[in-house]
Amino acid sequence: MSNTINLREMQVNQTGIIKSVGATGELGRRIRDMGLVPNTAIRIVGRAPLKDPVALRLLDFTITLRNNEADFITVDPTGE
């Protein structure tokens, strides 16, 4: 087992594979609609000037979510 961390804790430019998405209801649905499902590779591309929301790059596109929404997502880091 690798050391799974919370999406909120990831640094800019860090990459990882989504391990789990714990959100339910509307938030869960919206996160999944955007392609944030387990086994998806992501890279943190940046944070807003006040450190929140966070922008992440999936395979072919960039999405943003608030830190309290990122809390529902755990990630296996794969590198810088």
Place this chain on the structure above:
Amino acid sequence: MTATITAALAGNPNCGKTTLFNALTGARQHVGNYPGVTVEKRSGNVKTDTASMNVVDLPGTYSLTAYSPEELVARDFIVDERPQVVINVLDATSLERNLYLTIQFMELGAPMVLALNMMDAVKKQGKTIDVDKLSTLLGFPVVETVARTGLGKNALVQQAIAFARQKEKTWQPLHISYGPVLDPILNDMEEVIRESSFMDQRFPSRWIALKYLEEDEQVLKLGEASGAKGHQQLKTVADKAKEKCFTTLDVGPEAVIADFRYGHIASMMKQGVVKGDTTHQRIHLSDKIDRVVTDQFLGPIIMLATLYGIFYITFPIGEIPMGWVEAFFGWLTNAATAIIPESLLQSLVVDGIIGGVGGVMGFVPLIMVMFMAITILEDLGYMARMAYMMDRVLRMFGLHGASLMPFIISGGIPGGCAVPGVMAARTLRSPREKLATILTAPFMNCGAKVPVFLLLSAAFFPDNAARVMFVITIISWVVALLVAKLLRTTVIKGESTPFVMELPPYRIPTLKGVLIHTWERAWQYMKKAGTVILGISILIWAAMTFPGLPDESANTFQEQRTGVEATLAAGTTDQQRSALEKDLMAIDNAEAQAALKYSVAGRIGSAFEPVSKLAGFDWRTNIALLGGFAAKEVIISSLGTAYSMGDVDPEASEGLGARLANDPTWSRATAMSLMIFVLLYAPCFVTVAVIGRETSWKWAGFSVVFNTSLAFTLSVIVYQIM
């Protein structure tokens, strides 16, 4: 005789769907609303040699859940209207995610044609897409398009028409496997649905089963309303399935369903649909731009510069055509004055109709320029970046990052206008945040309020006029944000809508799209000016005109005038002559003042005086504020009439300012209290009309009553303390 085919255009936001729609239908578009919701419905016609196709542009969605009105509208349209073909537009550069919506349409069984859009970008990325393979895997025609250049649009239309004819009336819902846990449950549920023929006239049975597992609000409500015993049965099964999913898979059924949908897409992709560079490490141009544009320090600076830039560009540019419109209405006024003999009818046409509608139409060029700027920023992708940067701050007040733009346009930087500001809130996809934004944006320091503040601050705070203006702007922001917070914790209470948002790649807007969009908004505004505002203008004119002065007072003024004219005719020196002419004008102005006081508006103003005195307003100010409800520009001209100054040009109101400053009933406290009131009271009628259109008349009424009460309370406090 060719039958018209109905086609629904569907796809993700930012996939180029609107551009494709514009390319297909050109400017022949019909814009309306879907029944019961404020979601815009566009449709247009495409004609070929053999057929005519009515294309309905569904709102852009990522999914077909029941969470947003956009998604519900899209879903209901497919289910209830049964278009002969759905044209699903996909951003081919992110094929997998775009196919997620496609799968959901397929599960509904709609006959579909895929438009693989942005193929030029795909090629630039060094990728190729095997269109034939994708078409075989999906069982639908797939057409490559580049909406910006119109490439592939004819092929798309032909394929859609051919497919619609071939597929007529046969809907084949797609069945995909949802794994060993859910598949048997789905089969059981389908049996229940078929046996009790439960809503299966409207939806495919497996789709109903899936929606019960996903706990889809709309379907559950419909099921319950149907009263069929199948509903309880299905709910029981769904609850058990939920338990089973959590115990065996550790996630809810909705997560399992999403996983398998993506899995289904991934397995198709694995068969070599996309070839070439598919690594996501490649740094895209957009990412490079974002490094600078959303940088911690540079980001906010660039944003401020952009916002200031908009104002510094739109106002000088907007003023040129605004001058033409004003000149046109000026010409119309002169023509009407010349043609119609001096009478009540002349006054009605000139002051009521031309003056009222002209005042509103004068804004059209400004609105067009402003909307052109907004459309460009939005199509460019910068709007999403601003929302991203500002979200943390605005969220504290129950708003959304995307609330920034409506605030700014409404006058967050002094000089905006709440009409396009409220309209700009359309880009907000979160209903509660959107409502709070629309209700608070009119507090901003709009261009029509500015002259009032300039007049009063110059007259009463001559040394600190600039500082007063600054304080007023700050007050507008503070009040807007605090009221937003208040509303979001009381009448618009509720969890914040998830922010999850796409940062679309930067794209150069198309001229056609910008022009169509700008024209539409301007046209909507003009239609309003021609109907509701015309009525209100006449009403306000009537209130300020009737009843006319009784004969005896009118005669008194007439006698005075005759007296002066007689002296004038007797022949005098130039000096005496000009003094006498001034006297004449003073008599006219005094008569206008007396007439105004005698009119309905004057009586209302006087009736309110005992209450408004608390805030320092006498009947004259009350009339001006009443007129300001039609348009805030009217405030200064009404004050001018009420203080018998004749016609006061808002651009050059020094005379009125001096008159007020020397008036014993006016003090700094009165001026400050009036400024606060003008800043915050009921939005002008045009804005109210737009609020009504964008939300409901209930909220429009709320904004009138609430804002006025708030403004009055604060004014009284300021007046009593100062």
